[in-house]
Amino acid sequence: MPRNQGSREGSPFTGLGPVFLKELSDHLSSTRMMVLTLFVIVFGALPVGFTLQEIRTVTASDQFLFLRIFTVEPERMPLSFVVALNFMIPLMAIGLGFDSVNSEFNRRTLSRVLSQPLYRDALLLGKFLGGLATLAVALMALFLIVFGAGLLLLGLPPRGPEVARGIAFLLVAIAYGGVWLAVAMLFSVIFRSTATSALCALGLWLFFFILWPMIASAITTGFTPAQFRSVDEVLTLEQFSSALARLSPGTLFGEAVLGLLNPETKAFGYFANLVMAQTRGMIPGTPLPLDQSLLLIWPQITGLIAGMIVLFAIAYIVFQREEVRA
Amino acid sequence: MVMLSKKTQGSKMRRLIALLALVATPTLAALPVLAADPPAAPAVKGLWLLTDYPSQTVRPGEVANIRFKLQNAGLVPETLALSVDGVPAGWKADVLGGGQPVAAAMPGINESTSLTLRVDVPKDAKPGSQTITVQAKGANQSIDLPVTLTIGTEAPAKLTLKARLPSLMGTPRSAYEYTLAVSNDSGKDLTVAMSAQAPANFQTSFTEGYGTNEISSIPIEAGQSKDIKVKVTPPRDVKAGNYPVLVKVAAEGATADQRVTLQISGQGRLALSAKDGRLSGEAQVGKTSDYTLVVSNDGTAPLEEVELSGSVPTNWKVEFNPKTIPSVAPNEKKEVQVAVTPSDKTIAGDYVASFRANAKGESSNADFRITVTTSTLWGIVGVGIIAVALLVLLGAVARFGRR
Numbered sequence: 057m058p059r060n061q062g063s064r065e066g067s068p069f070t071g072l073g074p075v076f077l078k079e080l081s082d083h084l085s086s087t088r089m090m091v092l093t094l095f096v097i098v099f100g101a102l103p104v105g106f107t108l109q110e111i112r113t114v115t116a117s118d119q120f121l122f123l124r125i126f127t128v129e130p131e132r133m134p135l136s137f138v139v140a141l142n143f144m145i146p147l148m149a150i151g152l153g154f155d156s157v158n159s160e161f162n163r164r165t166l167s168r169v170l171s172q173p174l175y176r177d178a179l180l181l182g183k184f185l186g187g188l189a190t191l192a193v194a195l196m197a198l199f200l201i202v203f204g205a206g207l208l209l210l211g212l213p214p215r216g217p218e219v220a221r222g223i224a225f226l227l228v229a230i231a232y233g234g235v236w237l238a239v240a241m242l243f244s245v246i247f248r249s250t251a252t253s254a255l256c257a258l259g260l261w262l263f264f265f266i267l268w269p270m271i272a273s274a275i276t277t278g279f280t281p282a283q284f285r286s287v288d289e290v291l292t293l294e295q296f297s298s299a300l301a302r303l304s305p306g307t308l309f310g311e312a313v314l315g316l317l318n319p320e321t322k323a324f325g326y327f328a329n330l331v332m333a334q335t336r337g338m339i340p341g342t343p344l345p346l347d348q349s350l351l352l353i354w355p356q357i358t359g360l361i362a363g364m365i366v367l368f369a370i371a372y373i374v375f376q377r378e379e380v381r382a
Numbered sequence: 383m384v385m386l387s388k389k390t391q392g393s394k395m396r397r398l399i400a401l402l403a404l405v406a407t408p409t410l411a412a413l414p415v416l417a418a419d420p421p422a423a424p425a426v427k428g429l430w431l432l433t434d435y436p437s438q439t440v441r442p443g444e445v446a447n448i449r450f451k452l453q454n455a456g457l458v459p460e461t462l463a464l465s466v467d468g469v470p471a472g473w474k475a476d477v478l479g480g481g482q483p484v485a486a487a488m489p490g491i492n493e494s495t496s497l498t499l500r501v502d503v504p505k506d507a508k509p510g511s512q513t514i515t516v517q518a519k520g521a522n523q524s525i526d527l528p529v530t531l532t533i534g535t536e537a538p539a540k541l542t543l544k545a546r547l548p549s550l551m552g553t554p555r556s557a558y559e560y561t562l563a564v565s566n567d568s569g570k571d572l573t574v575a576m577s578a579q580a581p582a583n584f585q586t587s588f589t590e591g592y593g594t595n596e597i598s599s600i601p602i603e604a605g606q607s608k609d610i611k612v613k614v615t616p617p618r619d620v621k622a623g624n625y626p627v628l629v630k631v632a633a634e635g636a637t638a639d640q641r642v643t644l645q646i647s648g649q650g651r652l653a654l655s656a657k658d659g660r661l662s663g664e665a666q667v668g669k670t671s672d673y674t675l676v677v678s679n680d681g682t683a684p685l686e687e688v689e690l691s692g693s694v695p696t697n698w699k700v701e702f703n704p705k706t707i708p709s710v711a712p713n714e715k716k717e718v719q720v721a722v723t724p725s726d727k728t729i730a731g732d733y734v735a736s737f738r739a740n741a742k743g744e745s746s747n748a749d750f751r752i753t754v755t756t757s758t759l760w761g762i763v764g765v766g767i768i769a770v771a772l773l774v775l776l777g778a779v780a781r782f783g784r785r
Binding site: 068175177322323337338339342344347348350351352354355357358361362365366368369372373376377 | 694695696698729730731732733734735751755756758760761764765767768770771772774775778779782783
């Protein structure tokens, strides 16, 4: 593009700040954001309430009692807080991002914005970061509410490692939200119609949550031999099955959270844990230190962050090549 | 039919025997006839009162039990009234049969009835001899048994104690059991109390010959002997050497003792621990970690050829340096380096490695808790992947950016 050569001057991110702040303030004051936050908080508060009631009746000493608030599945509700989040964060991110670009286009404000001295780079990145910051604020609020409720109802302060794990959990949750935000923005860039982009993003979300586990298990069944000859064969199949499942960001988030909030987690997958503990001389039930837990879930975290960046990069490339004048 | 044939057979046999007897008579007639009388018939017939010691010594204030028998040889049994004559004033004499006072006895043919003459000697009995006559009286016969009791100083209670094997050898952990025979050489039943004098921290216990109950005294009848067992347990940390134990028995002023000896040879005792007492360590996946173990000998004899081994989780490697220690003297400590390599596929967590030291008959093991950490290499790879993603983004910005 030789004709553009002259205009490629200065930082591509000039004007990023104003776009980011405007986007953030728009989100935070919007009714949609209020509804979404309320939705998520209600969905999160219910399991936490039940879980807290259950934990209060438990007398056994637990080194990581505070973290159990997040992970224990209450009897009255087949849903723990993290599972609820696994489900809700994508919805929130899609809600925030599905119309970020195409609504501006439809309202014919895009060309007006771009006539300002700022590049498209800054616009898209500003919108993305604004959405991410909004998500972060909402998740932080939710997280603090849960921690506060835990403090109030359990009456004991969390220990240092528990706080550290909680904060790491928050960061992973934000990264997970970022992936779905990037997906929603990609669709909002591709499709001019907001309804189509919302439908596509929600469709992808449903696909990963409902269809993908079935497809993955069907594929795994296809590869299952008629008879297992060794433990290693079982483990290999298990690894293959988890590799398939990990294509879904929900699985990555679930495993990362499991590793963080369940310090006893040393391997993922039922058989892996069983085999490691029984045949390889491991002492079961011992917690891992935080750094080892982080190393364990590092691939998952890497996958989430890298996926977020790559998805954003694709959205960016599509957006840059698009005709925005209308 | 069968009966009939047997009968006829029997009569045939009888006839045959008669025939044979007829033929044999001239030869047999020359021999004396042997089968005429019953074989065990005693030469004498009669009734007797018998005792082993018809003249005894008694002490004033004591009870003398004199055993005697009423023997019937070849007579028709009859009731024999028993009575005691010649009992001095103040004395009391009873005939006891089966522990009860009896007034009559009836021994069968060629049998005897055991009886006891119980004489209560008063405290103020004067020295001298007294004759008490026991009389058994039947319908047409009467027999007497005069028993002479001499008041005087009776032979004092006397005990003897003898060990079968007075000296035993072993290690500090062996069981030292001595069998001792206690005999009551006096004329009366005694309850014998036992005690043992052993070096400090040695434990002793007494049991009856083949019994398991611990006892402190044992009744022994007059003239009898009983086996008792002394079990001596030396303390574990006893030095090699000879240790005497004096076993004493005592009853009514009589004592006897016997010295038994424990010849304790030294024994090595192996102990395995970590150098600073910490039985845990850290290791990285696929990398060798060294720990220092200490082999010590808390025993009293040197340990030879101490061999070290370890059991670690599957596919782990464990190496000892040195693998064997030629000798560990008592109270000596020797360090051993152990190199543990977790396998490449190990996942982070806590594992148990069990180390073991073996010498002849001695072993000791130490469970080591190894915390395995994974390498941070993959963490760096993860950061690299994120960096690549960012580079892609920056490439896209450079290629398509600033529009």
